[in-house]
Amino acid sequence: MGEKILVIDDDPSILELVKVNLEMQGYRVLISEDGIKGMALNAQETPDLIVLDLMMPKLDGFSACQQIRADSKQNQGVPILMLTAMSRTDDKIAGFDAGADDYLTKPFEVGELIARVRALLRRSKRNTNAQGQPNTTLPNEILHSGDVTLLPESREAQIEGRTVRFTPIEFEILYCLMQNLGKTVSPNQLLHDIWGYSPDDDIETIRVHIRHLRQRLEEDQSSSLPEGQERNKFKIKKYIRTIYGKGYQLVTEGFYDD
Helix, strand or coil: CEEEEEECCCCCHHHHHHHHHHHHHHCEEEECCCCCHHHHHHHHHHEEEEECCCCCCCCCHHHHHHHHHHHHHHHCCEEEEEECCCCCHHHHHHHHHCCCCCEEEEEHHHHHHHHHHHHHHHHHCCCCCCCCCCCCCCCCCCCCCCCCCCCEECCEEEECCCEECHHHHHHHHHHHHHCCCCCCCHHHHHHHHCCCCCCCCCCCHHHHHHHHHHHHCCCCCCCCCCCCHHHHHCCEEEEEEEEEEEEEEEEEECCCCC
């Protein structure tokens, strides 16, 4: 039997449309018309993927997503596809910041929905073992270089003594950059390797995730300042360099802007 998908949306027509089309692809589909019931179903049924609307009564999609990512009892690492009429870039940023893996705006083509569901499930299978836990060993993988040590089992990194925790998709991007040390990784390559998209898909998705990944890599550096050093003179060490027109490069020794 196919993977189990939980669809949470307060629009009955959307629930029915998504349910029927996903079931036609062989998936098992659970539905919920509000966020509170959806959270309960997530904890109870541990679905393989969640399709989540943003604007709902009782508990909105942003809050539901944040709770899932924060609570280990709530199927914390489940892939989340946000499905919503909110299409502004700021809305996408807020969705990704809440912990979503992908974002699809209404109205949508059913074929695109199915393609994105397949890509998220394929990525999730690739990166978890038979017990549903993150894979911790892969042949010839790079887990340490310079300041950065990756911890796949917890989707964290040790960076100069700091422990940094990432959303699943942020860790995927960091891992991909680490495996391509010394190389520039294009947005198209990230879309293909992580989401399984073709080069014509939404590059803005990559820009938003890179922005948030940078923020996590750079946050809290001032907490390790030597005693007496002024915080307003502290320079932030950066780890992801943009190669304009080409892509992104991980610099594990870090660098400073001029």
